[in-house]
Amino acid sequence: MERSAQQITRAILEEPLSLWELLPLTGNDATACVSALQNLLTSGLVTRQGNKFALTPAGRERAREMKLTSTPDLTCPACEGKGLVPQVFFSQVETELAELAHRRPDMKAEFDQGCVRVADSLGRVLVMYRQGDLEGREILFLGDDDLTSLAAALTGLPAGITVLEIDPQLVAFLRTVAQERGWENLRVREYDVRNPWPEDLHGQFDVAVTDPVETRAGFTLFLSRATEGLRGPGTALYFGLTRLESDLARWGYFQQTLLQMGWVITEILPSFHRYHLPGWQFVLEECPGAVELDPGAPSPGASWYTSSLVRLEAPGELRPAHTGEVRLGAELYVDGH
């Protein structure tokens, strides 16, 4: 049995689940998950119960033959699977970050926004802290709808923080917070990744953090721009990447692209981020057949859309894939245009 089908069968051994509850559990891309669910329906192993999916007697028999089990989620409840827990001054950072996040401007679908939970932004900073990528470092945030720059600034540890962000409202919000707090080392600029990298920011940073769009062209452009900003050997780069939007072959393309730019992958932490999304229609639109599987039920909330945290480190000189202006239209956000 193919991986997605097996993971769906395991997930509904105890109780029926909706498409949205199944998507994050298969460890596969949304198209593969939708296709697997359709196959299970067609072959009579799964049946529809309202907006949920359940095993038929034949499906239950197949699960028994395959020795599939249903046990509680093994994800560590203490760290939510992150492996790190906020202690000492990080606990205070989490409280203050949550207060700031309440004031953030609305997320905008036109910029592919959708932000992670406060605990996930802080979690990124904990990973950076462990690796020595926080204290005394010059840190670049290329896009920051997750407010991770504020999590980093609240620790008081980085030497400097620079945010380049396309959304003028978010730029204004971050500037306001910096002013209120008297953070002179937090600088914010409006920037569109299609424009040339700012002259004065070439090779200026020790660490970069970004959350790229996941089209081939868009991903390469985001990662290339962040690379332009970094000093070179010994620098580190963090980004989020989903299995839901990007299938395994695309992950392979991304990894090849990163190695060609001179990066080495040091960590890939699965399901590290859980998103608040302004909409979920894009899954229905991009996956053939998904509309038929969703009878108009609302998205089950924050937890269905997850992404991995990836850390890169440079052993030597870096080679950005792009320099100068890059003319990308809709293919920045949608593949195949």
Next chain:
Amino acid sequence: MERSAQQITRAILEEPLSLWELLPLTGNDATACVSALQNLLTSGLVTRQGNKFALTPAGRERAREMKLTSTPDLTCPACEGKGLVPQVFFSQVETELAELAHRRPDMKAEFDQGCVRVADSLGRVLVMYRQGDLEGREILFLGDDDLTSLAAALTGLPAGITVLEIDPQLVAFLRTVAQERGWENLRVREYDVRNPWPEDLHGQFDVAVTDPVETRAGFTLFLSRATEGLRGPGTALYFGLTRLESDLARWGYFQQTLLQMGWVITEILPSFHRYHLPGWQFVLEECPGAVELDPGAPSPGASWYTSSLVRLEAPGELRPAHTGEVRLGAELYVDGH
């Protein structure tokens, strides 16, 4: 300040530490760690106190300028950083695995042996379980001094388990356990990775687990052999990899090799395994200058040598780097021969 030097400085802000305590904390290879420690000594930022290293007043001043902090380890105590905790029947598996591990034959330096803790072998199985790589799967263990095959067998979930192992004593031990337990689906064969892959085991497995030597030639050979055993699209491969023995450039070489064979990296979980090692002299021998930093103190035990858990998955056909016999002598275990 370079990464290793910064991580050493952070680590000894509160109390002096030995070379062995510092090695796993820098997130860098042993040679870089030794070199950084020598530089800190030479530049007067660090001083020797018996077999430990402490900050000098100048080092403390430098740490203050760099805003370096000393806080408790943020590693989650509930899961030891693994992100997963053994529950329900996995707790019983851990107890039984510990009993079996007491009876294992001694580790042998000639086979580059050195086994991980019982909790780490079980942890691998938890990651496999999460990903659907355990239940109903045909699993290959290429080398098994960590006894992970027994952890998998104790769950009762895999369809079949095949161990290929070079050490005749370990082969005998695993066969004895299989017989005592009546595990007919656990098969064990003696095998040296330099020999051609067994004809009857080509493309037979859904999942493979190995713990390769970390020379360029040896790593490629181990991963290539495991790849020969796997079915192809959708199959998964797990292995351990250290930062201590392999520097970042070598990680890059390994990642390039894996992508060329058709693999994609889906997870890299740092410091997942902690080893019991029969000896530690190899670090002193392989790192220029390390002998001068170790005034004969014993190794501080199991925790200094750690490795990451890496998971690969195949989007399409696999292309092993080697087939047939491979004539490797000492360069299997030591680079540069």
